[in-house]
Amino acid sequence: MAAPIGTDLSAAFLTAPVPPSNWLVILPVVHCIVLGALMLMLRAHVRLHALIAVLGLAALVLVDAVLLKRVIDDGPVTMVMGRWLPPFGIAFTVDLFGALMALAAAIAALVSSLYALTDIDAGGRRFGFFPFLMLLMAGVSGVFLTGDIFNLYVWFEVLLISSFGLLILGSEREQIDGAMKYAVLNLIGTTLFLIAVGYLYAIFGTLNMADIALKAAGLRDTAPLMTLAALFLFAFAMKAAAFPVNFWLPASYHTPRIVVSALFAGLLTKVGIYALIRVVVMLLPVEREALSLMIALVGAATVLMGALGALAQTDIRRMLGYVVISGIGNMLAGIAIGTPGGVSGSVFYALHSVMLMMALYLLAGQAARLGGSFQLSALGGLYRECGWFAAVSLILFLAACGLPPFSGFWPKVILVKAALDIGAWWLAAALLAGGFLTTICFGRVFLLAYWRPAPAPVEAVAIGWQSALPLLALTALVTGFGIAPEPLLSLVQAAAGSLADPGAYIHSVFPEGAAQ
């Protein structure tokens, strides 16, 4: 890497200033950090926090939408930091996959900030719910937009420490107990990730993802890339809560405020899946191929274990924790299949899951407000209590089971077809069985909590617009993408295509095969 003395180093420097439109790539991260800092400065005026957060996240949705539009029009966009060109400098590179995930995350955060208007009381705001939310979004956006693998680790840590803050917002005994398990196991997961980054640097001598993708082919015969891929797989599977390493999730996701649970379920596990797809599908495709049987077994086990675990629960929030795990299994199956069809199924499922898991947790919170409890044994009569709420619930339940005409149906069809195309009939069967068990599970919820007469009379609570609007917005998205999936489907297929052939990504980082 050290250039001989007297070499022309201008190839390593950015000589022309960064075009203003490229600042769009880092704007989501900068925006979130600045607003988070601003709110910390205004910590004496917690009433302002909610306003800043809602407006700020609405702006974030807008920025991510413009970014997505830009990526659709021009292909991947790169911005480099501090005048150093890659692979020396740090690059933010966004392709279609990253832009889609960033937009979905921003929508989810906006929705949760609306719901938080009623769910987070003055105490929670004083402990900094909204600043933590903005910093969490900075971390999540950073993960989706960065083009450097050590940077990916740093953004993981940013979102992790904000999630710790959100998790123990009420300082209740349950929350502290849940946070212990969440914190220790997630910290071990990111440490494993850091180990993998260390080995990656030892092997490649670079941390830039495009550079790694370029060099992987040449090093394959001599370097222990298989070990590396397995280590990344283990670390990200732990973050995403895949089967043998998933038990921290149901232990902790039901303890915080419901809107925090919703955020975590919508975003955090999907961040693990994003990183897994980015590393094993784009950077190490040959190793993914070799590991595909194991990933498929893990995915099938995760789908079935999640669905069976959900069936066994009586607390709705804990049940949803297992439903999150079951969804992760579906995405892993797509990664295991690895054909463009399988990967596009995974990406579609991830986007759908961000919206859906968020909506289901908010729904559970609302059901508990109406029925007075999270326990299935105590809930009842919700259908009579509020008709439109029961209808919304039914739509979201059907989407979660993967039944048409809602958004869960399409990724499931794509995944099952992709599995059958490569002859993995048992994987397709596991996915379908998982969907069947989830249907039973949600059927039971609907039967017990909605149709059954209330076991004890509860006083009627009106649903405010702050809770109704997020639920209706998410339901509209879930229904819309179920009925008219073609635009999203073509985007997702393009994203999967560019992951399988990262030529455009590499070209965006190294426009003319720059300094090596």
Add this chain to the structure above:
Amino acid sequence: MEPLFAILVGLFFSAAIYLLLSKFSIRIMLGIAILGNAVNLLLFTAGRLTREVPPIIPAGLDALPAGAANPLPQALILTAIVISFSFLAFLLVLTYRAYQDIGTDNTDEMRVAEPDDPPLPPVGY
């Protein structure tokens, strides 16, 4: 020097994993502290070990002399140290709070979030 460091990293990892497998949360914290240091040493070793030439560009040159230490792992470790230190501080406070609130540091008995005998789901109505 690399083999020596490799053995040291291995020792650190084994000690960390032994402590992480303990039932008591304070030992788990010690395990996490050692794990963080093991990873830092690993990163350091991964980036080539030299002791003679510091990564400083002499006056009049525009690149590092041959055989210089690699500055990048040091930057990476610096980041990793800051992050793991802040996490450890948070976890220590969390452990203490958990000990205060739950009254035990035995993880087998920390079952507030997941009670041993949760109510059974209703079978019918």
